[in-house]
Amino acid sequence: METDLVIVGGGPAGLSAAITATSYGADVILIEESFSLGGQLRQQTQLHANLPSKFFAERGTSLVKRLTSQLETPNLKILRNHTMIGAYKNGHIGVTNGKTTFEIEAKKNIIASGAAENAWIFPGWTLPGVMTAGAAQILLNREFVYPGKQVMMIGSNSFALEVVKQLYECGISVQAIVEASETILSRDQALLSMCKKNNIPFFLNSTIESVSGSGHVEKMTIRTSEGMMEELEVDLICTANGFSPILEAFQIMSCDLTHSEVLGGWLPTYSVNFQTSNPSVYLAGNAAGITSLGSILLTGEIAALSALESLQFISERDSNRKKAALWEELYQIETFFNKDTMLARLELVKHYHSERGLPLPDFVDPLKGEMLFG
Amino acid sequence: MQMVEHPILGRKFDQEITFYFNEQPLKAWEGQTVSAALLANGVKELGRSRKLAQARGVYCATGRCCSCFLTIDGLEHVISCTTLVQEGMVVSSNVGDPKRGK
The missing domain is CATH 3.50.50.60 (FAD/NAD(P)-binding domain)
Structure with missing residues (x-):
């Protein structure tokens, strides 16, 4: 040719x-x-x-x-x-x-x-239900499939918040956004006020301790700023690592x-x-x-x-x-x-x-x- | 779970088809990928990893991570997130290594 x-x-x-x-x-x-x-x-x-x-x-x-x-x-x-x-x-x-x-x-x-998208490695990251933020966006907007019912977003850059917005607008419950640093990474005012308006909590200074479930994600544990462990029931974990x-x-x-x-x-x-x-x-x-x-x-x-x-x-x-x-x-x-x-x-x-x-x-x-x- | 109407994009699919996963007949929309059609039917675990036999599912949805490998119409280890589902398609989970040679 x-x-x-x-x-x-x-x-x-x-x-x-x-x-x-x-x-x-x-x-x-x-x-x-x-x-x-x-x-x-x-x-x-x-x-x-x-x-x-x-x-x-x-x-x-x-x-x-x-x-x-x-x-x-x-x-x-x-x-x-x-x-x-x-x-x-x-x-x-x-x-x-x-x-x-x-x-x-x-x-x-x-x-x-x-x-x-860069992967995000933590204990349990290969369990079905853990996916990149982009994957969740594809399922939602291209495939018209709900990737889960209760989502946790890992990372707080603008792409993370954009996907949170789209998941929320499709009726998926957003449990929280987890960010390892002490401030929210995104400076997009519209996305930040969307999170505020819809009472989406941010866990700053926080990291994932583990993810568990039988065959798919059922629970995750977060280590919060005070070193406390917080256990949450979620079936979808999205990661936005750039x-x-x-x-x-x-x-x-x-x-x-x-x-x-x-x-x-x-x-x-x-x-x-x-x-x-x-x-x-x-x-x-x-x-x-x-x-x-x-x-x-x-x-x-x-x-x-x-x-x-x-x-x-x-x-x-x-x-x-x-x-x-x-x-x-x-x-x-x-x-x-x-x-x-x-x-x-x-x-x-x-x-x-x-x-x-x-x-x-x-x-x-x-x-x-x-x-x-x- | 399948979305009926997207809040921004409205309706998109109109042709319902049947395919088989591990011998079970399942419904899908023509134009969906195999892995999305399975997720729409509540199938999160697509297969198991070859060494430690851990559950694997959709991870990147763009055909790069290979977490969604399935056997499709007799061909082993097909990337199911970039393969469109078709009427009568026979899909099964991968267990173990692919067959090699002739």
């Missing part, structure tokens, strides 16, 4: 990249492991605000439809239920649908593999990795063009550092423009002008979400360029590595 560009991953970053690339006339193959496109958007009933200017605030579930409706073009081939499982000696990727395995002869690759980039596809393509706590742990190194150390591989979305949906959509567009430029679908001048505007929007949106994320991203990009003696574009301060926007 031959194509100009292969995009691995049909979540928001991959979809954004596919829309951009096909709009310039490139032939694109989009590989998606799942039976449907959209990635995490498919279960996000929350309203996403602060998106790039061409979007408006909407739920993830409806944004999927908006994005996929822009993919009905003859130069795009979508392979659902296909997984990238290796690379051939010539550098092309190999994919499989479980029955046949074949090579995709693409001139460039964009990997938008997304992120996975996300990390999914790396297998980059490892297959021999891309260099680096570590950044702020960006979610290990991740590929990349340039201002979202090009990895393997010149045929670009990246986008949460794989390039855990961030908000607005940034995910923008990085997909920047990666696609960079690949299009190298394939001569767009001139260097036009591409650079567009990329400068996209980086500016990325700076605004990401700084609003979390300035540390943007600074860590710029640090990573600056390092990639200085290691190779590559000049940084005009919009990045060559000394400080910060953006030069108004």
Whole structure:
């Protein structure tokens, strides 16, 4: 199978990249492991605000439809239920649908593999009824299945509180939110007041002592701030321990990795063009550092423009002008979400360029590595 | 337990189907994954771990953690949270190691 560009991953970053690339006339193959496109958007009933200017605030579930409706073009081939499982000696990727395995002869690759939730390990964490917050959200909003009747949330970041809100709105009783540190991690005022209004208690300075039950979760014991043990009857324990980039596809393509706590742990190194150390591989979305949906959509567009430029679908001048505007929007949106994320991203990009003696574009301060926007 | 109407998304599924888990016939909605359909029927324990025989169920629901392995239509250790349930599908718990070789 031959194509100009292969995009691995049909979540928001991959979809954004596919829309951009096909709009310039490139032939694109989009590989998606799942039976449907959209990635995490498919279960996000929350309203996403602060998106790039061409979007408006909407739920993830409806944004999927908006994005996929822009993919009905003859130069795009979508392979659902296909997984990238290796690379051939010539550098092309190999994919499989479980029955046949074949090579995709693409001139460039964009990997938008997304992120996975980090597990949370405690005695009893493998018992059915213990699951990630994201799993509970999938069951609730995609499968229309109640993951339990009485839930305990472990972790108090914004994602944890968002899932608590969605569980509560579906009629599931929220027993408490357990947080190991002395303050609630989320600073989202709307979510915090939702918890307050619905009398959802927080156990701060608290950790899980154990989880028990016969074949599934029935009880859990919490060690609270005063060292007291509190036993609660729950049938669902959700954990929100943050996300990390999914790396297998980059490892297959021999891309260099680096570590950044702020960006979610290990991740590929990349340039201002979202090009990895393997010149045929670009990246986008949460794989390039855990961030908000607005940034995910923008990085997909920047990666696609960079690949299009190298394939001569767009001139260097036009591409650079567009990329400068996209980086500016990325700076605004990401700084609003979390300035540390943007600074860590710029640090990573600056390092990639200085290691190779590559000049940084005009919009990045060559000394400080910060953006030069108004 | 199955939700009839989602408070935000309303109704989504309309085609009811039958599948089998450990020889018991169960109802599901077309478009659901196997593991979600089982959870909707109150099945939390999908299988047992191979070494210590501890209960295993849905953990990540995205096809990465492999906690939801099941035998589906004769194929062992299938990730059930990313496999769509189908009419007449025969599903059973995994016990022990997968068969290897021919």
